Amino acid sequence: xxxxxxxxxxxxxxxxxxxxxxxxxxxxxxxxxxxxxxxxxxxxxxxxxxxxxxxxxxxxxxxxxxxxxxxxxxxxxxxxxxxxxxxxxxxxxxxxxxxxxxxxxxxxxxxxxxxxxxxxxxxxxxxxxxxxxxxxxxxxxxxxxxxxxxxxxxxxxxxxxxxxxxxxxxxxxxxxxxxxxxxxxxxxxxxxxxxxxxxxxxxxxxxxxxxxxxxxxxxxxxxxxxxxxxxxxxxxxxxxxxxxxxxxxxxxxxxxxxxxxxxxxxxxxxxxxxxxxxxxxxxxx
Numbered sequence: 001x002x003x004x005x006x007x008x009x010x011x012x013x014x015x016x017x018x019x020x021x022x023x024x025x026x027x028x029x030x031x032x033x034x035x036x037x038x039x040x041x042x043x044x045x046x047x048x049x050x051x052x053x054x055x056x057x058x059x060x061x062x063x064x065x066x067x068x069x070x071x072x073x074x075x076x077x078x079x080x081x082x083x084x085x086x087x088x089x090x091x092x093x094x095x096x097x098x099x100x101x102x103x104x105x106x107x108x109x110x111x112x113x114x115x116x117x118x119x120x121x122x123x124x125x126x127x128x129x130x131x132x133x134x135x136x137x138x139x140x141x142x143x144x145x146x147x148x149x150x151x152x153x154x155x156x157x158x159x160x161x162x163x164x165x166x167x168x169x170x171x172x173x174x175x176x177x178x179x180x181x182x183x184x185x186x187x188x189x190x191x192x193x194x195x196x197x198x199x200x201x202x203x204x205x206x207x208x209x210x211x212x213x214x215x216x217x218x219x220x221x222x223x224x225x226x227x228x229x230x231x232x233x234x235x236x237x238x239x240x241x242x243x244x245x246x247x248x249x250x251x252x253x254x255x256x257x258x259x260x261x262x263x264x265x266x267x268x269x270x271x272x273x274x275x276x277x278x279x280x281x282x283x284x285x
Contacts, residue, residue, distance in 0.1 A: 031132040033149075039257035040245065042073040045119065048080035048106045049275040053267035054259065055189060056109055059128040061263060063187035069133075070257070071248055073241060074124040080104045080117040081206060082193070084180060087114060088284050097205045107281055110189065112167055112180035114207055121197040123229070123241055125150075127190045134188050140165050143179055146190040150177075153247035157233050157240065169194070174227030196237045197228045 046054070051074055061067035081103055083092050089105070092114045098105050117124070127146060134142040144163045151169065154161040154176070164170045169177040169192070177194035203226075229240055248254055259267075274280050 030135045031130060033133070033252040036069045036129070036133075036252075038248070038252055038254045039068045039070045040073070040249075040254045041070060041257055041259055042241075042245070043075070043259060045075040045077040047077050047271075048082065048104050048117070049271045050267055051076075051124075052082070052106055052108050052275045053270035054263070055126050055128070055191060056184075056270060057263050057267045058126070058259075059184050059187045059189040062128045062130060063185035067128075067263075068257075069129040070127070071245075071254065072126045072128070073245065074126070076117055076119040076122060076124070078102070078104060079119065080106060082115045082117060083107050084112040084114065085109055086111050086284060089282050090285055092207065092209050094206055094208055101202055101206060103206060105281060106275060107283060108180065108191075109184075110180035110182045110191065113178060114209060115178060115193040116198070116203040116207055117193070118197075118199060120237065121195065121199070121228070123194040123196050123237065123244075125192055125244070127188075129188055129190075131183055131186050131188050134183075139181065142188065143167055143181060143190075146181065146188075147179060147192070149248050149251050150192065150244060152251065153244045156247060157235070157243055159229075159232050171227065171232065173232060176227060176229065176232075195226045195228045196240065197230045198226055200226075 041058075054072070058067065058070055058072060062069055079102065081093055081098060083089065083105065085108060087107075089095075089107075093105055095105065134145060137145060143166060147163050147169060151161055151163065154169075154171075159171055159176070161169055161171045161176055164175075167179040167181070168175055169179070175195075177192050179190060179192045181188065181190045229235075230237070233240060235243075245254065
């Protein structure tokens with residue numbers, strides 16, 4: 001029986017989409033998580049500006065094929081506010097309040113929003129991987145893809161968490177984490193800051209945007225917007241981090257590594273030339 005013309009057209013279009021997808025995959029290498037031998041860096045606490053520089057250095061090393069894809073779990077040496085690459089310093093941060101609390105303010109190379117950091121109350125990690133891992137994905141798709149493993153870890157801790165476009169991880173109790181991402185050379189950098197616990201009063205004293213959001217929502221407490229992991233798990237921060245690392249290892253494999261001497265030297269130079277300079281910090285005033 002002859003198909004109606006509109007059915008034939010739909011069938012031809014479907015075949016064309018399949019052929020085009022196959023051709024795309026043939027021309028462009030697309031990778032999966034387990035195509036790589038992932039390395040873990042989890043070392044001593046470091047200053048905020050040095051963390052910013054290490055993200056750049058390690059991601060560039062992955063792009064150049066000088067380092068395997070890397071999961072880096074951060075430890076913080078001091079409290080900080082980290083603002084996004086394109087954010088206005090004066091709009092986001094009350095610098096006088098930050099100075100009063102002894103909080104350093106730094107700017108990262110990725111976009112996204114401001115992050116309030118306290119060493120014992122924050123969990124931060126970076127993924128530096130070849131760009132082929134997210135080849136052909138939109139930013140929204142790649143955010144969800146790169147966060148999938150940590151959602152598995154959170155679920156194993158009894159937290160019903162999910163990805164909230166564009167760059168949040170949230171639960172019924174509130175926001176848990178914020179992510180930022182960029183394609184850099186032949187690599188992708190994806191980093192996430194999670195609230196384990198939080199001093200809400202101090203955060204609202206330092207972050208201007210936090211005051212505005214809470215005011216807009218007629219919310220009296222920051223805990224309504226950011227719900228720390230401690231309240232949802234009852235576990236020490238170290239155990240939450242350990243579960244995250246174990247989950248990644250179980251899913252994708254993970255071998256211990258360290259920041260290499262040449263990488264640390266380059267990062268320290270970048271701190272002096274870029275990340276600790278007033279010009280970079282106030283890049284967008």
